[in-house]
Amino acid sequence: MASTLLPLLVTLFLAFSVYYLQIAEAEPQQLSTLKLNSRILQESIAKEINENPGAGWEAAISPRFSNYTVAQFKRLLGVKPSPKKELRSTPVVSHPRSLKLPKSFDARTAWSQCSTIGRILDQGHCGSCWAFGAVESLSDRFCIHLDVNVSLSVNDLLACCGFLCGSGCDGGYPLYAWRYLAHHGVVTEECDPYFDQIGCSHPGCEPAYQTPKCVRKCVKGNQIWKKSKYFSVNAYSVKSDPYDIMAEVYKNGPVEVAFTVYEDFAHYKSGVYKHITGSQLGGHAVKLIGWGTTDEGEDYWLIANQWNRSWGDDGYFMIRRGTNECGIEEDVTAGLPSTKNMGRWVMDMDADADVSF
Structure with a gap:
């Protein structure tokens, strides 16, 4: 009996060891309890950045995080790294170099009829950035491609995708x-409106909210859940x-991007962000809406965050383009809007679009 169990135990031990090493590699360096309980916003960090002539951006003590500890701020960074196996099986889109691109581009002005592009939302107490980036981008693309101005529900994705997308308010995978x-x-x-209507207007943003339950019922009695669904045709990187x-x-509109957040990013006020100082805290997903170059010659991406308008440059930020700053160019995900389930006005279009993956 012992002789038959030994190979199994050895196999299990080796499998566990490999798994543990993968987790250890994926996790940022562990922060001390003292560090986690300290304030995320530090005058010393803001001073270091603002006195650095090469920083290229301005730091400030944002009202959005004025009472936050490092631990509380980390909760909002809800991007889990996509498994390499899944990335290998995901279509990767590239574009022919024949396309003439402008030196600067802003989706808000390119598609000024689309009100969702310029919205700045608030993920509140929840690490739901992975859901915001996807749903906001798809909302924009419905307007851009199908002339449908609709605000889609982050709450549906957050509450109902379950373990397939990750851990809800404790983080998820943009690709999923x-x-x-x-x-x-x-x-x-x-x-299905967002569950956290309080946002972060009160000090410390406590308590941390649990992932909302999936109800699959519209809050208004005259609306039917299944008939209110809007689909993406596909998912791709x-x-x-x-x-x-x-x-x-x-060509297609805003995309979801994920990047690594350091302590200094919480202090961003204006300019083109690049990491200057502070510890690595986690992954964050946002909506990329354009690009440009400053008068000083710094290339940047233009991005909408979901930490309300009291943070950053009225809720937006710029980050250095072309150098993969904080991994911003590594994890770009998107999909095209589908006409599935959209009613009689699109019967002459591809109402049976293939949404299988």
């Missing part, structure tokens, strides 16, 4: 979010090359 949009769709924000990312945004 887009797959959910293709397979299951999301209802409108009117049908964009090649990690600045030209391909720009071409994707130029």
Whole structure:
């Protein structure tokens, strides 16, 4: 009996060891309890950045995080790294170099009829950035491609994707979010509004909220859940090359991007961000809406965050383009809007679009 169990135990031990090493490699350096309980916003960090002539951006003590500890701030960084196996099986989109791209581009002005592009939301107490980036981008693309101005529900994706997308308010995978949009769709924000309506207006943003329950019922009785669904045709990654990312945004609209956040990013006020100082805290997902170059010659990406307008440059920020700053060009995900389930006005279009993956 012992002789038959030994090989099994050895196999299990080796498997566990490999798994443990993978987790250890994926996790940023552990922060001490003292560090976690300290304030995320530090005058010393802001001073170091503002006195650095090469920083290229301005730091400030933002009202959004004025009472936050490092631990509380970390909760908002809800991007889990996509498993390499899944990335290998995901279509990667690139664009022909024949496309002439402008030196600067802003989706808000390119598609001024689309009100969702310029919205700045608030993820509140929840590490739901992975869901915001996907749903906001798809909302924009419905307007851009199908002339449908609709605000889609982050809450549907956050609450109903479950373990397939990750851990809800404790983080998720942008790629799996887009797959959910293709397979299951999301209802409108009117049908299923975001659960955390308080946002972060009160000190410390406590308590940390649990992931909302999936109810699958519209808050208004005259709306039907299944009929309120909007779908993505597909889920894909964009090649990690600045030209391909720009071409994707130029042709199809905003995309979801993920990047590594350091302590100094919480202090961002204006200018072109690049990491200057502070510890690595986690991964964050946002919506990339354009690009440009400053008068000083610094190339940047233009990005909408979801930490309300009291943070950053009225809720937006710029980050250095072309150098993969903080991994911003490594993890770009998107999908195209589907006409599935959208009613009689699109019967002459591809109402049976393939949403399988």
